[in-house]
Amino acid sequence: MRRGDLLVVACVLLITAVLPGCGGGGQDQPGRSGQMTIGVRFPAEAAAKIPSNAESVRVQVLACDGSASDAPAGTPLVPDTILNKPFGGGVAEATIRGIPVGKVVVRALAHPQKDGVGPVLADAQASAEIRSERTTEVRLTLAAIIAQVVATPTELLMLVGERDQVVAHALDAVGEIIIDAPLELSSDDRDVATIDSDGKVEATGLGETVLRARHAPSGNEATVAVKVVEARIVRVEVSVDPPATAVAHPAKFTAIAYNDLDEPHPGAEFDWRVENPPYGDIDGTGCFMPRRLGRPRVIATERSSGIEGYGRVLVADxxxxxxxxxxxxxxxxxxxxxxxxxxxxxxxxxxxxxxxxxxxxxxxxxxxxxxxxxxxxxxxxxxxxxxxxxxxxxxxxxxxxxxxxxxxxxxxxxxxxxxxxxxxxxxxxxxxxxxxxxxxxxxxxxxxxxxxxxxxxxxxxx
Incomplete structure (x- = not known):
């Protein structure tokens, strides 16, 4: 999660005496006001803490329950203050005047465009108490707002014992990746497939399950459908080296069996035969010894599936x-x-x-x-x-x-x-x-x- 510290320094002018207020404790008399000077440090690089694509921060001062102000909780006490990102990053400052004394809520919202325009990328809020003759320091941690969680691939077809990788990211409102956002990775059925905290997936048994990448605070999640199948041989390919030879000079045939995933099937064994035996002999290793001129066809049969493939060799004088x-x-x-x-x-x-x-x-x-x-x-x-x-x-x-x-x-x-x-x-x-x-x-x-x-x-x- 990309986070940022928003330092809000409130320099309150002496206006009135301390009276009881919201949340307990004394506070200044209602109807009086003070002012607050705030500063926001924008990052120059993506590695800094406020979201790197934030171009402005909107600062709000809101009423809270039981505050000296008669306004309902959450009501803005003063107009919003917009701090635009300085060229190349740095600190933007502003002074907010006319803030009623007493308990307030300070809220900061990060936006992808200048002047507080665009969806909210990150937000934070904290309580502050405006007191006379004191400087109040409020430190806010901007937490990125997770708008979506994505995972790739969205589907996996695997064989038992096979391993794969899932990559999941949390995105903000404009599709930027939120670095280090806490995502919980889990499998609905660990007897079919498991996933660890790094996204490594292992197929543990036949069946189907769903892998989930979830951001718990926002409730957003992405899913990956997993189907684990038994490896089946679907075709056999045959090659020969050399592709042309002379009588009594051998040629070596090689066969490869491919499975459902279009990958070579391990451990496949083959039986060999020459379609027209007078053209030559072939042994169990695929070594063909020609006895007649022509282009004989040699057939390889995969033993467990019975699937065949064939190749030809040119036999000439x-x-x-x-x-x-x-x-x-x-x-x-x-x-x-x-x-x-x-x-x-x-x-x-x-x-x-x-x-x-x-x-x-x-x-x-x-x-x-x-x-x-x-x-x-x-x-x-x-x-x-x-x-x-x-x-x-x-x-x-x-x-x-x-x-x-x-x-x-x-x-x-x-x-x-x-x-x-x-x-x-x-x-x-x-x-x-x-x-x-x-x-x-x-x-x-x-x-x-x-x-x-x-x-x-x-x-x-x-």
Whole structure:
């Protein structure tokens, strides 16, 4: 709670003698009056005590029960005094004259605008006795008026044992947060969910409950609806690495089960199978060993729920698979020995076998694959697809397991006409590198300026 001390110093002029008054004790004779000099210190910073968004304080002097004045209790004895906040903060002072002697109530109201305009942000009051020949000191503590309590989030869907956080604030009449306002946090059913004084929530059992953030003095509160459910698996996602491989070269499938909260479900176990067994074998860990060319579908079944997911792997006689770290989607091109013909997006002008071009259609991965290979040395290059000329820059290929390629490319802006050269790569291409294709083996890739020895068909290049 933001609080502030309003120092009211009453300097009472000698007017009359002391007579009995309200609340017991002596007081000055009715019909006489005195004056009061008051001062209010406004904060320059939010850390100070009067609400930082207060621009003025209205001071009222009111009659009390049994006072020397004949006015009913709560009646203003003098016009309200407005103290505006000085520029940059500081003390505002005023003198209130013509106050009837005797018991009075001094009340202070803080407002968000000058001249006492706007809703009341904070208030305070205290009794004072106007006596002759004395200086009366009254100290008021401004207490912020809580207009509303808010809590976020307003709803929680949780699993048993899960933890979350609720944040609650008390707001004043203009929506400003009241710092350190005392809020009581509680749960209607602690067997479903609990909440501590810091707003930490723990789901303790299945069911529904309501969490409450309450400001007891004002009676304002905010609620959070909580529903605790049993974790249920709703889907299974399957991935494979690498996404393309050759016969007798394994690929690793991975499955993740997701629950109601769209989070990975802990402890999920899977059974694996190949939809068409002749394409290969898979073990209990998801390791697939291909035995036939094609794109077999591998299915993962979550044991407790029976929910399935599947993935595919490309099995070819030879594969060029590239991976890069950026989210760009450059295009892969493979050339013949003379670099006058090349293959991309289904063009099959290179005499190295039947091609599956750009088979892995996802940013960050690109693949060439074929079911028949002609051993040889073939340059490979990368450029941007038509319409992606603005995506120039550095792309770094990530190292991976065979059959994969590790190479760094500096991609440049394509030609002005967005055309694609079919001769020696130009500035619109990355630096080419060589690929060795050998029947039945993964591809080995090396930089273009590296000397390599080619093995005969069916053998691994050395």
């Amino acid at each position: 030879w594969v060029v698979l590239l991976k890069w770290a950026s989210g760009a989607d450059p295009d892969l091109h493979i050339f013949d020995a003379t670099q006058t013909n090349h293959a991309y997006f289904g063009q099959l002008d290179v005499p190295i076998g039947t091609l599956l071009v750009d088979e892995i259609a996802a940013p960050g991965t690109e693949a060439f694959a074929g079911n028949r290979s002609v051993p040889g040395r073939y340059p490979v290059a990368v450029n941007y697809f038509r319409g992606q000329g603005e995506l120039s820059g550095q792309v770094t290929l990530l190292p991976g397991e065979a059959p994969s390629v590790t190479e760094a490319f500096t991609l440049r802006r394509p030609n002005a006409d967005d055309g694609y050269p079919v001769t020696t790569p130009t500035d619109s291409w990355a630096r080419p590198f060589d690929v060795i294709v050998a029947a039945g083996e993964p591809v080995t890739a090396v930089p273009a300026d590296t000397s390599i020895a080619l093995g005969p068909p069916g053998s691994r290049a050395k």
